[in-house]
Amino acid sequence: MPIIVEYLFLWFLFYSFCGWVYESILVSVQQRRPVNRGFLNGPLCPIYGTGAVMAVVLLGGISNPLVLFLVSAVGACVLEYFTSWAMERLFHARWWDYSHFRFNLNGRICLLGALVFGVGGVVIVDVVQPEVARVTAMIPLVAVHWLFVTLFAATVVDTIVTVVGIVHFEESLEQFRAIAAKYGDAMRERVGDVVDGATGLAGGVATGVAGVASAASDAFGGVPGRVGEKVGESLHSGLSSGREMSTELMMRLREAAGSVFSRQQRRMIASFPRLRASRNNESLEQLREAFEQLRRRG
Template sequence: MYYNLCLLFTYFFLYAVIGWCCEVVFCSIPKKKFINRGFLNGPYCPIYGVGAIIIVSILGPYINDPVSVFFVGVVSTSVLEYITSWAMEKLFHAKWWDYSNRKFNINGRVCLRNSLLFGVMALALMYLVHPFVERIISRFSPFWLEVVATSLAVLMIADLVSSTLETLNFKNKLNRVSELATSVTDDLKEKGVETKGQLTQKIADVRSAQHELLETAKDDVQKHVEEFTGRLSEKAAFRRYSHSRIINAFPNMISKDDPDSLNLYREAMLHTKKIRKLHKKAKKQAKKSQEK
C-alpha cells in the first residue's frame, strides 16, 4: 500500500517538475528573463502533477484512440484549471491568472488556446513521456523509491506551508500599502495626487526619469515617493524575493479586495529595485575612485 502511494507521488512530482519547466520556458522567453512560475517556491507546479495523474488514470483505456486522448485531455485539464483558479481566489481573495482578454474564455479562468495546448500535452504525455518515465522508475527498488518519494514529499509539504504563509503575508502587505497610500495622497492632494492610481503613475514617472541616485527627492512629490517606497521596502531578503516572485510569476494577478493597492505595490517594488541598483552603481564608482 505504502509503495503504491510512493509510486503515485513520484509520478505526481516528476510531472509537476516537467510542467514547471514548460511554464518557465513558455513565460520566460517572451519576457527575456527567468521567471519562477507557480505558487510554490520550488521548481514544480502541482497542478501539472495532478493533471498528469488524472490523464494517465482516465485515458489508459483509450490509449489506442488518439482523438479521445486529445479531447478528454482538453476537458479534464480545463476543469482542473477552472477549479484551481476558483479555489485559490476563495482562499487568498485574488485572481491569480486572468484570460479575459483572450477569445473563448470562461470567466477568465480557462481559455480555448490553453485548453488545446493541454490536449496536445496529453497526447505527448500518453505516447511519449509516461512510457519513458515508467521505464526509468521501474529501475528503482521499492526501498529506494519509498525513500526518495518520502523525502520529496516532506520537502514539498514544507514548501507548501512556507509559500502559503508568505502569500498570506503578501496579502497583509497590501493592507499596509493601502494605509500608507491614504496618508501620502492626503499630503499630496494639492499636487494633484489624490488616488492610488495617480500615486502609482507618479512613482512610475519618477522611476523612468531617475538616472542617478542624487536625482531623488528634488521636489515635494519625489520626497513623498521616496519615503513611501522606502517604508514599503521589505528588510528581509527572503521576503523581498518572495513578494517579487509572486508578482513576477503571476503578472496578471488581480486582488479582489484592493486591486489598486496591488498595482501600487508592484510599481513601488520596481522603484525600490532601481534605487538598489543605483546604490550598487554608486558604491562601485566610489570604490574605483579610491583605487585610483
C-alpha cells in the first residue's frame, strides 16, 4: 500500500478529532451541559476529517485565498448536504437541522456554516496542513505502518458497531411510543383522581362555609383566617402529589428508554440535540423533554 494512503488516513483521524473537539465544545455551550458530539464511539467526527483531507488533496494547488475560501465553502456545503441526505435515507432520521438559522437550504446546510467552512478551508490548507505534514513526516515509517493498521482496524470496528447499533432506531422509537402511551394513560388517570378529590374538597368548603365560619372562632382561637390556611394546605398537598406523579412519569420514560433503545441509540439521542426522526418524532421529543426535566430537577 502506498505510504501516501497511510498518511492521508492519519490526517483524516487528526482532522476528525479536531472536528469532534470543535463540535463538542460548541454544542456543550449551546446546551449548557457536556455533550459528546461524536457519531462514532471514539472522539471522531468523520465528516470533518473527510472534508479536510479532500481540501488538502484537491485544493492544495490554489494560491488565491479568496478562491480557496469560495471553493472550500461550496465544497463543504455539498459534502454536508449529501451526508445529511444519505444518513436520513439510511437511518430514517435527521441528525442535524439548521432550520432555526437564516438562509438555510432544507435545514441541511446554512450560510453561517458555509462561511465557517470557507474560513476553515483556508486555515487548513495554508496554515495547519503544512505543519501537520511536517510532523507526520518525522514519524518513522515502521511506526506509520503500525499506526495505520491499528487505527484503521479500530475505526472500522467502531463504524460497524455504531451502524449496527443504530440501524433499527425507527423500530425502537415505535416501541417506545407504545410504552410511553401506556404510561401516559395510567398517569393521567391517577392525576384525574387527585384533581377530582381536590375539586370535591373545594366544593365541600364552599357549601359549608357558613358553618365553618361560625366554628372557626372556637376551633382556631378566634382567628378565622386560619381556616383558609388549612384549605390552602390541602390544595397544595394535592398539587404536590401531581408534581410527584409527573416526576414518576419522567422516571418511567427514562426506564423505558433504557430497555428499548440500544446504548448506541441512547448515545445518539444525547449527542445530537436536534436529532429528528422521520416517524414518531413526537415520542422522541417527549423522551428528550423527560431527560431535560429530570436533569433540571437533579
